[in-house]
Amino acid sequence: MRMRARYELHYNRVTAKQTSLVRVDPERPDPSVVGRAADILRRGGLVAFPTETVYGLGANARDPDAVRKIFAAKERPTSDPLIVHVLDTEAARAVTAEWPETAQRLAAAFWPGPLTLVLPKHGDIPEIVTAGLDTVAVRVPSHPVARAILAAAGVPIAAPSANRFTELSPTRAEHVARALGGRVDLIVDAGPTPVGIESTVVDLRGPLPVVLRPGTISAPALAAVIGPLGAIAGGPSGDDTAPRRSPGMRERHYAPQAQVYLFDASTRDEAARLGRVRDAAGGTVGALLLSDIDSTVRHRIAMPDDPALYARALYAALHTLDERGCDLVLIELTPDTPAWTGIRDRLTRAARGGS
Numbered sequence: 001m002r003m004r005a006r007y008e009l010h011y012n013r014v015t016a017k018q019t020s021l022v023r024v025d026p027e028r029p030d031p032s033v034v035g036r037a038a039d040i041l042r043r044g045g046l047v048a049f050p051t052e053t054v055y056g057l058g059a060n061a062r063d064p065d066a067v068r069k070i071f072a073a074k075e076r077p078t079s080d081p082l083i084v085h086v087l088d089t090e091a092a093r094a095v096t097a098e099w100p101e102t103a104q105r106l107a108a109a110f111w112p113g114p115l116t117l118v119l120p121k122h123g124d125i126p127e128i129v130t131a132g133l134d135t136v137a138v139r140v141p142s143h144p145v146a147r148a149i150l151a152a153a154g155v156p157i158a159a160p161s162a163n164r165f166t167e168l169s170p171t172r173a174e175h176v177a178r179a180l181g182g183r184v185d186l187i188v189d190a191g192p193t194p195v196g197i198e199s200t201v202v203d204l205r206g207p208l209p210v211v212l213r214p215g216t217i218s219a220p221a222l223a224a225v226i227g228p229l230g231a232i233a234g235g236p237s238g239d240d241t242a243p244r245r246s247p248g249m250r251e252r253h254y255a256p257q258a259q260v261y262l263f264d265a266s267t268r269d270e271a272a273r274l275g276r277v278r279d280a281a282g283g284t285v286g287a288l289l290l291s292d293i294d295s296t297v298r299h300r301i302a303m304p305d306d307p308a309l310y311a312r313a314l315y316a317a318l319h320t321l322d323e324r325g326c327d328l329v330l331i332e333l334t335p336d337t338p339a340w341t342g343i344r345d346r347l348t349r350a351a352r353g354g355s
């Protein structure tokens with residue numbers, strides 16, 4: 001016998017609204033919960049749900065008023081376009097105006113999965129989704145809960161990560177509830193997301209495909225399927241003055257509350273010194289470490305030395321250090337090889353600017 005789904009209410013004093021959060025089995029979500037999520041989406045509401053990468057904040061991509069609510073809930077500027085989630089390649093073709101051979105090959109190799117393709121958009125997709133661009137970012141997620149909701153809703157779902165603008169992406173429903181409780185209609189909780197960092201975004205418009213945002217599908221893995229890749233002006237995580245083709249990559253992103261100091265072998269002593277100084281001044285120091293560091297660090301988190309496991313653990317570790325009130329986080333840089341590129345990109349962004 002199936003247990004009745006239990007809805008927990010999160011009340012937000014500022015918005016004076018409630019959000020319900022409901023737990024489902026990540027492999028076999030309760031159809032009544034999936035049905036409720038689909039219903040909310042079809043009626044123009046907002047549902048936060050797990051994908052394999054991070055939790056997304058979804059709305060019906062064909063309903064501009066619904067999509068507008070995403071920007072309001074996240075406090076995200078409407079100049080930053082959203083990713084459209086669909087169930088399969090056929091549905092992806094329906095939101096795009098062109099489907100080149102490279103798209104077909106990448107879709108066959110990596111969908112469903114953490115890959116987003118940027119292509120000329122179909123005229124039916126509202127401007128608010130693509131921030132007025134003539135392209136659309138589309139992806140077919142593999143998470144069974146995301147897929148069940150897409151199938152039941154029967155519409156493409158526009159969904160950015162379910163965090164407030166510039167803050168850390170959520171890999172657990174608790175992260176979503178904390179950031180967006182009282183601002184969304186439903187949070188579907190299926191536990192931690194397995195990939196942990198956002199999808200690889202590839203632009204397929206130019207003569208050569210370009211990685212706009214590195215993720216867990218590496219450049220060599222892409223090149224093995226479609227041949228050589230082009231370079232983006234300034235590099236995917238390069239300086240902010242270079243012209244760039246992905247509006248959302250300009251800002252400081254994925255940032256914890258604390259100031260972040262990245263270190264490698266050559267700056268390990270300096271990191272240790274900064275930790276001691278901050279601790280002596282009454283600050284709270286945290287660290288994400290691959291080895292050890294001889295410093296005064298109250299909250300040490302040992303990170304896995306495997307890139308897939310590191311990606312899965314990264315945001316939850318940073319959320320934990322935020323909750324513990326760290327004001328300085330020392331992060332040991334990961335290796336500089338293709339398998340680590342997506343992770344190094346997020347670490348660099350977390351460190352940029354301080355807060």
Ligand code: TXA
Nearest residue numbers: 053056081082135136137160161198199246247248249
């Ligand atoms: O893994 C993911 O991709 C997650 C899950 C929820 O699917 N979503 C996600 O969405 O990370 P978001 O909105 O946080 O990031 C989308 C990125 C942004 O950097 C945005 O600028 C870029 O994709 N993007 C979206 N549409 C684009 C377009 N038409 N051209 C170029 N870049 C685009």
Ligand code: MG
Nearest residue numbers: 160161162169
């Ligand atoms: Mg995001």
